[in-house]
Amino acid sequence: MEIMEGSRAVAEAVKACRPNVIAAYPITPQTHIVEEIARMVADGELASEYVRVDSEHSAMSVCVGASATGARTYTATTSQGMALMHEVLFNAAGLRLPIVMTAANRSLSAPINIWNDQQDTVSERDSGWIQLYAEDTQEASDMIIQAYKIAEDHDILLPVMVGMDGFILTHVHEPVELCPQEKVDDFLPSYDPAYYLTPKNPLSFGTIVYPSTYTEFRYMIHEAMKRAERKIIDVASDFRDKFGRHYGGLIDTYEAEDAEVLIMAMGSVIGTAKDAVDELRSDGKKVGIVKVRCYRPFPAEAISEAVKNAKAIAVLDKNISLGYEGALYTDVKSALYNENGPLALGFILGLGGRDITKNTIKSIAEKAQKAIKSGRVEKDSEFVDVGVL
């Protein structure tokens, strides 16, 4: 175990996966990841083609082209860079290319803000990328290895983005255990593409399809997404057998068994919530946590199973679908619609890097308890501590 920056922990995991091609454009707070990988390539520690592109649109395009030739590819981005990749993200998924990308989660402009929330990845929800969210730097690092294993499976063949909260995880120094190279080689053999571009066997990828078959291609992506649910769970347990660490499958729970109130969220805020729950528990309050590790495919079944005995759930969203509510909140409610489930409260918080403290979590738990007592939800979705006068 070694103390290192989150970005380096991710770069080391990428290196251990031996990608053939890396294409990246620097953007805060992703920069340290790709800088470290560039150093590894320059110093001869990593035998990869490192393409310094002119934009994120190009970075993803290079990954698409390289992946189509059967190369294992990696990139990382955030915020405006993710937005610039938008159209290529849909192509990567539609072409069924198992590209792996770290998303150093950050807010979107305007106004410009370089700090953490999850608007960038949540806005790419429907692109066909599998979306995983890490709680700490160890998980962000380990998830890269898991991501390739999931993406490259011939039953799946979909790209995976691993969300790690910008600054909160990318720039924090924590003890991390790196996976030994020979164990990673054993866990993740080199990429064996189902189809690839080669002059020996000419193929066209992503040719035009007519109204008569477009729906079928979308259906096939969707079915692969559904199969990924099982795969994500299996890869997580295979990873535990090999490396001894487990973070849950699609979701994870904490103090959830007898909980009346369940707090639900994605990413690093889970760590803060665990501390808050420990304190609430010592005051005798039955509060627990459901950590959503996989946002797409959406684990509707796992979530409804996890919350079935709770009286209220409080969903924390570091994003907002402007004009409605937090995206996770909408999805969770929809998963529970026919289930006669617990009361649900939604909270928009932590936008643009605003801290979410233990006290914030505690006051949210208190609101949920109040709703249980009165039997009704006063405010369906609300901003936490909003200061507009």
Place this chain on the structure above:
Amino acid sequence: MKLSIGAMVEPGSTRTNKTGSWRTFKPIIDVEACIGCGTCSMFCPEGTIYKVADKYTIDYDYCKGCGICAHECPVKAIEMVMEEE
């Protein structure tokens, strides 16, 4: 129907995927007026105009009817005619 993953096909798919039906206006070459300069052929974005003897002819299986040939023809020998006419 068996479909490939990622809409992958072997070369030559354009032979069966004809695009002529996309056309609204059809270019008609007046062979009498045509001076055989080849300007239409060079400007055609789809490469559907070919030289046959000294004159030019259009492959209507793939011509999408954009009208660039008619616009560029120096002797105005190409007329765009509504498809159903």
